[in-house]
Every structure is written in C-alpha cells, then in structure tokens.
Amino acid sequence: MTPSCQLPPNNIAGMTAESAGGPVGQVRPITYYGEDVLHRPCAEVTRDTPDLDQLIADMFASMYAAEGVGLAANQIGVGLRIFVIDCPEQDDEGHPTGRSVVGTVINPTLHLPNGHRELVERTEGCLSVPGATAVLARVSEARVTGFDANWEPIEISGTGLVARCLQHECDHLEGTVYVDRLPKRARKQALADADFSRGA
C-alpha cells in the first residue's frame, strides 16, 4: 500500500475536486442527531457507485460552509462509507503546527495502536449536534487506511486533533455520533445544549 496523502507541507485548504478540475461542490444541508441516516452503519462504496466525484465535491463544500474539520457522507444524508477531512495539526501540547491534513477516504478502516493506548480528554463537537460540545476521551494516535477519490490506496495518520477527527469520522460511518459515547447525563446535557433549529 502506498501512502498517498499524508501531512501536506502547508495548509492547502481548498484542495478539492473542484480546484482539480472536477465537479463544483454544492453545499448540502447537514443532517442532525436523530435523523436515521446518522444512526445506522453506512454502506461500502463500490466502483459502480454513481456520482461519487460530485458527492465528494459536495462533501468538501458542505464541510467548508459549516466550518468543520471533517465530514462523513451521512452528515449530508448519504449513507455511504466516505469521509473528507481538512483538519489542522496540533503538537502534543495542543498548539497548531500550521499544517493541515486534507483528504478523502473511501471505505476507511480505523487502526488504533495495539497494546497500550493513551487516552486524551478534550472537548469535542459535531456539525450534527450544532452548538454543543463535551469532553470525551479518545485514543491519542490513530491511522486510517482506505481509498482516495481516484481509488488509489490512501493512509492518513496523526495525533492530537487529527487523531480525534479520524476516530470521530469513522464513528459516523458506523452510525455512532460522539455524544453516543458520553455518559448518559453528559449526553443529555449535550443534546439539550444543541440548537437543532435550522436558523431559517
């Protein structure tokens, strides 16, 4: 397997299918906690899946419009195993390195360290639970393998916010929203804090 997308040298936000000459992304509404598509496992993508380039472009457009650092396909209502990421790196102290991890992963597999896993408690949020955050423990480093938008093998790995984001997006594709991992009281609080109105 050839790692084909790891830690671009600079923040290359905007490196989407659109800027590469692909379809122009349309911003789609973000699905909210409680909508079925967020609470069931997504389906494997195949090479026959139609309109994949458009879907990926729409995912980037929707993620940027919502100012997210990652987006799973079911967050725009499509129950397929794809996520996109444009996530700033942080060092071990949580300070930004100035670089971002940008990519598309189709049919991702999450790999967490074998043996000892360090857990880190940080505040987490989700576009599908707008306006709420909660402290959640995540494994400190994570790696995802899968395929990029051109069906080339891809591997993305990271620590800090990137590791958290990879775990968060892979959770989405399993039908798990981060608040599902919270203790019951904290989950109720996060859902109470959220603003599910469309602001229209």
Ligand SMILES: [Zn+2]
């Ligand atoms: Zn989310």
